[in-house]
Amino acid sequence: MRRVAKLSAACIATAALALTATACGSTSSENDSSSSSSASSGGGSGVKIGLAFDVGGRGDRSFNDSAARGADKAKAEFGGSIKELTAKTSDTEADREQRLTDLADAGYNPIVGVGFSYAASMTKVAAKYPKVSFGIVDSVVEAKNVDSITFTEEQGSYLAGVAAALKTKKNHVGFIGGVDVPLIKKFEAGFTQGVHDTKPAVKVDTQYLSHGSDFSGFASPDKGKAAASGMLDNGADVIYSAAGSSGNGAIEAVNGVKGAWAIGVDSDQYNIPGLAKYKASILTSMVKNVDVGVYDFVKSVHDGKPLTGVNNYSLAKNGVSLATSGGFIDDIKTQLDAAKQKIVDGSIKVKTTP
Template sequence: MRRVSKITAACAITAALALTGTACGSSSDETSTGSDNGQMKIGMAYDVGGRGDNSFNDSAARGLDKAKAEFDAKTKELTAKNGESKADREQRLQSLAEGGYNPVIAVGFAYKDAVDKIAPQFPKVSFGLVDSVADAKNVDSIVFTEEQGSYLAGVAAALKSKDGQVGFIGGVDLPLIKKFAAGFQQGVLDTNPKAKVQIQYLSTGSDLSGFGSPDKGKAAAKGMLDKGVDVVFAAAGGSGAGSIEAVAGQKGAWSIGVDSDQAMDPALAKYKDTILTSVVKNVDTGVFDLVKSVKDGKPLTGTQTYSLAKGGVSLTTTGDHLTDIQAQLDAAKKKIVDGTIKVKSTT
């Protein structure tokens, strides 16, 4: 789907691309802290953009930081680069497992194949996979009901839009991002059947550049604004910063952030008055839960689904922009939680 001052230099899932070499020959951002001496060792493999992306990877980083502090753990962080091969991702996970890190946490669906291959080779190591479901038995698959949080964002967009024209910008045309689009569109239309939802993706297929191209996000948002859209939700990693910037330049328009509370990010603070809300995906909770389970000697395995009911996804209230519509949002949330509203995961 987690910070933004670095996004302008980004060429992948978000902003902070301070890329260095790894043993597998790919560029990666590596940070290692602490000493062995019996310490718990936690390995984190970020997706492109890594720590500092103001969104998805940063949410995972918060969970790592909490675990490091609470358990006095040693941590090592490696970051993928845009356009790398499956072998690069495999080598990244293998190097962490061989280095004695346990758990090893892979952030992003793009690691699924690598986890499926490497995890069975290290049966005594607990692996975590965020945003996809792995086949190996020693893996905790950490997934979220993104469509549910996005539904609430759609309700908010419909209620705040002056004429019912809203837009969705997806980083890459992939099933995961389509969950955001589907929930958002359903929330808008359930609230205002006469509304129109424009949906646009910045890249397709294996081209993940749509997650780290703020210029593309800005251009897409500007194009929508020029067509009368006045609320834009971008689920596009680092590209979302460009969308937020574009919306801030349009009087009366609102942007909706994703994965982290983007109105609270120092690099986006100047736009906070036009950030209506953010659809937060609490990756940090999933990361911390896995680390704690390993620390307790009872590693989580299988699929852990962090839903709206469990606080896995939510809308932020920074700036109090939702105060006048909070009752409607609470009513919609209740209906999702009790099953009255079934949120679609495909458009």
């Protein structure tokens, strides 16, 4: 979940200012995951994967966990090791740059920055380590040794909007965004368009949990729960959250409210063990296959043919989709399939801004 931001050398300073947090703290938490082989990438003898997670890290049951699954799959297939460093909400641009530098200095290759907030720092660090392959999720970094892994979040969110419009009994739904940034606006734009293209009279409430350089909205389940509770009290009965682990709080709020549904994001949250007690309230999830993008990148480095440039995972390529776990949207499959086909063939142009 993070807006594609195209960076060149000329705009590094501007991006750095936009992404710098106001407070300082320790730069990261970390975790090592090693197998019997710890050889560097290439030559078919294992991979040393460096993962720089966004706030929430492994265990967020959403965005970061999807990236982790891709790295785990690569490690299981090729052998090697994974070093994980996790961002904090108090991070500065210098913290992000240091995190990537530490991984490169330790010999990890490839290195993946999970989230758009690593764009400016990766632009700098990739230039300093031209022999290391870097991947970034949800942003575009123009460098010869960087794979920019992007997604059409607005297309998957459009389908979530169609589902919400068809399932609401009160003609009232809600959208919760983690942080008020361009990437999350893509989710909002697609969702709102999908709702209104399906049923123009449906009301859409929108709330963001944090703004600007405050990324706490991606890792505050309590804020997500409070926002969802407010929407439910105001009459909404379907709530879609694009808010990292904060969305788990929204799912909790919806659970047990008669006739209400939550729509998950990034991972198929119906099948996340930590959310099992809420699964009866999870209508569907807008799955963003970050795991596929990360795995494809790591495999390319292992095979000696690193992916570079922009690799966009669209609805047509199954980069985004609606989960069918639980069977709660089986009865509207015909309408959802029709909407998907219109997006794929270009009959429907999905907006990227509200």
